[in-house]
Amino acid sequence: MRFPFPLQALLNWKRHAEEISHIRLGDKITRLKTKEKEIQQCAKKRIAYDEELRKKSLLGIKAHEFVIYKQFDEYSRAELLLKEIEKREASRELDQEREELIARTKERKIFEKLKEKRLKSFLQQAEKIEQKSNDEMTVMKYKFPTRVKPS
Numbered sequence: 001m002r003f004p005f006p007l008q009a010l011l012n013w014k015r016h017a018e019e020i021s022h023i024r025l026g027d028k029i030t031r032l033k034t035k036e037k038e039i040q041q042c043a044k045k046r047i048a049y050d051e052e053l054r055k056k057s058l059l060g061i062k063a064h065e066f067v068i069y070k071q072f073d074e075y076s077r078a079e080l081l082l083k084e085i086e087k088r089e090a091s092r093e094l095d096q097e098r099e100e101l102i103a104r105t106k107e108r109k110i111f112e113k114l115k116e117k118r119l120k121s122f123l124q125q126a127e128k129i130e131q132k133s134n135d136e137m138t139v140m141k142y143k144f145p146t147r148v149k150p151s
Contacts, residue, residue, distance in 0.1 A: 003118075042080050046076045
């Protein structure tokens with residue numbers, strides 16, 4: 001006798017949704033790490049140009065070169081701020097995806113517990129039916145004993 005779980009399709013769907021959420025979470029983590037690397041690279045580039053400007057300032061720098069360095073400084077500061085905003089957005093999306101994954105995992109576990117309870121109930125009923133069948137066979141055996149033929 002096979003155990004029929006009427007919500008099996010829904011349980012399968014919940015498992016699939018959880019797997020998709022795991023994949024999306026991985027993508028969000030990768031995106032956040034990428035943004036962090038971009039920020040580090042931008043900060044290193046700013047530090048290198050600041051150091052170069054400092055060295056040239058000590059030796060004497062032409063006005064137009066100084067203007068170029070300052071323009072780059074403003075541009076790189078704006079770029080860094082933009083990357084920080086993107087990182088915060090990626091972090092927010094990551095947190096949101098984690099919450100969705102937790103919710104989907106809870107839903108799946110609820111359905112799995114329901115399935116376990118129904119399976120347990122099904123097995124208990126099957127055991128009762130089998131016991132009843134065995135009892136009936138025993139009663140029939142004692143009611144109508146098989147006769148032994150005299151030799």
